[in-house]
Amino acid sequence: IFQHDKLPQYFNAPFEGIDPALIALFNSPASLAVFPVDQMDGGGYVMLVWQNNFDFTDDFTEFALACQAKINETARLSTTYYTLEELKVRFNAILQTVPQSIVFIDNSGRNSWLNARAASLFNLKSGNVQPSALSEAMQKLRNRASNRNEIDKKAEELFRLKKKKADNWHWIFNEPDFFVLNVSCTPTVSKHVSGILWIFEDITSQHLFEEELKNLNEQLKEKSKLADAQNKAKSEFLANMSHEIRTPMNGVMGMTSLLRTTRLDEEQFDFVESIRVSADSLLEIINEILDFSKIESGKLELEEHPFFINKIIEETYDLLTPRAYEKDIDLLYFIEPEVPMEMIGDMTRLRQIVVNLVSNAIKFTPSGEILTTIKLLSKKDNNYELQFSIKDTGIGIPQDKMHKLFNSFSQVDSSTTRKYGGTGLGLVISARLVEKMHGRIWVDSVVNKGTTFSFTIGLNAGNQIKEFRPLPVQKELAGKSALLIDDNLTNLRILKGHCELWGMHADIFTNGPDGIAAMKQNQYDVVITDMRMPGMTGIDVARHINKKYGKKIPVLLFCSTGHFPSGHKKDRELFTAILDKPLKQLYFLKVLTDTLSQSGTVVKKNNTDKPDQPQNVPLINDHQIRVLIAEDNLISQKIIAKALKNIGYNCDVVSNGLEVLLSLQRQAYDIIFMDVQMPEMDGLQATRKIIETYSDKRPVIIAMTAGAYEQDMQDCRDAGMDDYITKPFDFDSFYTKFNFWKAKIK
Secondary structure (H helix, E strand, C coil): CCCHHHCCHHHCCCCCCCCHHHHHHHHCCCEEEEEEECCCCCCEEEEEEECCCCCCCHHHHHHHHHHHHHHHHHHHHHHHHHHHHHHHHHHHHHHHHCCCEEEEEECCCCCEEECHHHHHHHCCCCEEECHHHHHHHHHHHHHHCCCHHHHHHHHHHHHHCCCCCEEEEEEEECCCCCEEEEEEEEEEECCCCEEEEEEEEECHHHHHHHHHHHHHHHHHHHHHHHHHHHHHHHHHHHHHHHHHHHHHHHHHHHHHHHHHCCCCCHHHHHHHHHHHHHHHHHHHHHHHHHHHHHHHCCCCCCCCEEEEHHHHHHHHHHHHHHHHHHCCEEEEEEECCCCECEEEECHHHHHHHHHHHHHHHHHCCCCEEEEEEEEEEEEECCEEEEEEEEEECCCCCCHHHHHHCCCCCCCCCHHHHHHHCCCCCHHHHHHHHHHHCCCCEEEEEECCCEEEEEEEEEEECCCCCCECCCCCCCCCCCCCEEEEECCCHHHHHHHHHHHHHCCCEEEEECCHHHHHHHHHHCCCCEEEEECCCCCCCHHHHHHHHHHHHCCCCCEEEEEECCCCCHHHHHHHHHCCEEEEECCCHHHHHHHHHHHHCCCCCCCCCCCCCCCCCCCCCCCCCCCCCCEEEECCCHHHHHHHHHHHHHCCCCEEEECCHHHHHHHHHHCCCCEEEEECCCCCCCHHHHHHHHHHHHHHHCCEEEEEECCCCHHHHHHHHHHCCCEEEECCCCHHHHHHHHHHHHHHCC
């Protein structure tokens, strides 16, 4: 409360919308009382103005302060009221627009509320309603539900709980229309109000979707069981088919091999050889189909074993050299020095890829060369990414036919299939194997110029890495000079690279006359020449050098295995050594080292051995070794018995596992060749029984299985068999197994 003469100047502000007489009174009041009101937004004042002087007594002051308190209280109530009104409007707007039906029931039983959607659901008015009316409507709705018993049971459980809360409570209705409500209730408790908030959400579409998904999952489960059963049946069928096909194939190939060792005239030998080649081709097709089936059914597993990377190519070339020689194709390979020599992976499957690609290259290359290269792409710790490339000089592949290459049972065109044959599975199998080895495969080709198949794989290597540098810079070879003569320029470059890696100097020439002419200008420590060259052959080169220089300069000859001209036996003496083509790098190094060392001794390799003469036939026949053959197939019995007889061993033969056990009761055996599938008692059962009966005094058991799956091999190992051999087998493999285990018998 201020006197007029003490009123602050900021009260002298202009007044708008007020009676001028009042303005005049405010501008010149006799007395003035001001009551601040701070609770309202922005604040304000209540002022009392007197025209005449007013006596502000203590009683009036007390009265004025009481008025001020009431004014402020009224302002607070007004603010609270408007705030609550705003919240109520906002809250109601939200509840009325949400898609759920919302109901609140006061625990006192005096009040309840529902939004518009709930009102429509319960056929009531929205807003505040009588609790009894709402409860009756909810009960009526619940009674209509098709799962009423389930709802009542849940309600009993709910209302027995201290905290009455429920979620995902489904009320399902079939009439008049199908719909599903997802019901939830939550206790709401405050200082003055308590009750339960109910939410009813229409989830009909979601429920139908979940039911459909559930049905689909059930169908999928049933179909998955059916697919598993079909896969199992398929695997069993393939295993049985493998056995049924390989057993007679073993008879064909075994009898053919035995027949080749008998005395045959030239025409008879040609007939037998035709049977052998046809049998090999048929076996290759069978293996491709079975491999493809294993891959398709997910039964193919890769193994992890250490191996030498060069063996992949060299063993492939050993297998395919005869076919390449028939078409006058040079097989070449080069491995970059950075590639580790010793790797860890599935050597068998990697070699299968290379065999497929090189075999294809030979098939579609009329003449020329095939070059296989291996290079290092990347390295991280002991993980290596390698790239293999097989490049040929064949017929090439049109660009518009490329897409057919990796399709099952497909070749570039039907005329190709008729002319070259094959199942069309080789590339498909190779591509799938590359994928399993975390790599990729692709092809580049130019029609009538050649094709290059490339693929990458990831392999591991041990901690002790050896790069592909077999004893680089040899002291026996360092500073030596070599003259290389070959009409194949690619081979010359590879040979030159090897020689320079070992510290030698090498000059290359593509024909004999140029090479001989170079000898007049330069002095060479060794001459290396190819056998088959146009104009002047390797023998002609050696004759000329021998005539002019005598034995001072050693001459090495490259000659395809077993194909030194039969009419030139005396000319063998012209050469210090004869090297097989395709070249094996380590053997080439050894021959060069022996040739140029001080001793100069080189063992000449004789290539005139009969092709099927076993390399592991024992030199001394030990008749103390007792062998039992368990085989139910009569032809297989004859083959194995004859194979053993050829190397001086007799054997006993039985046809099933029960007869094996009876034979062991009569006498002891050192080795049992045990067929896996036999009547009455199979080889696996018989093996388990032998181990159980004889323990560590049992004989060596070698399984003979026509099963082509890894699981077949694992079954043999699990049964306790010492080793296994897969049908059809060649005699070299059979003798190798026999001699290996014979040596272990004390």
